[in-house]
Amino acid sequence: MKKIFILIILISSLFGLEQKEYMMNSIKSLIQKEEYLALAVNKYILQTGKFPIKDQKIDIELLKKNKYLDTNFNDINPYTNKKLETKIDNKNNTFIKGIETFK
Numbered sequence: 001m002k003k004i005f006i007l008i009i010l011i012s013s014l015f016g017l018e019q020k021e022y023m024m025n026s027i028k029s030l031i032q033k034e035e036y037l038a039l040a041v042n043k044y045i046l047q048t049g050k051f052p053i054k055d056q057k058i059d060i061e062l063l064k065k066n067k068y069l070d071t072n073f074n075d076i077n078p079y080t081n082k083k084l085e086t087k088i089d090n091k092n093n094t095f096i097k098g099i100e101t102f103k
Contacts, residue, residue, distance in 0.1 A: 026078040040068040058086040
């Protein structure tokens with residue numbers, strides 16, 4: 001009985017590790033996308049002197065069209081499986097919604 005109990009605990013912990021590894025890979029991918037998008041925005045600002053804004057959000061399509069982002073840039077958040085959400089406040093601070101929500 002004791003061996004079965006230990007075996008069940010080991011199997012359940014292995015499933016938990018796989019789920020945690022998947023979550024960590026999703027977060028890593030999200031961070032890479034955020035960095036890539038931030039670099040594209042910075043390059044756009046340096047070259048044009050303007051922010052790529054549309055409806056108080058980063059205009060990802062404008063960045064793709066002007067080749068600051070690759071046309072195959074996937075703007076899906078791997079953690080939530082939704083489109084990346086961005087926000088630009090009245091002080092021109094740019095925020096990319098990752099895991100946390102906007103307030």
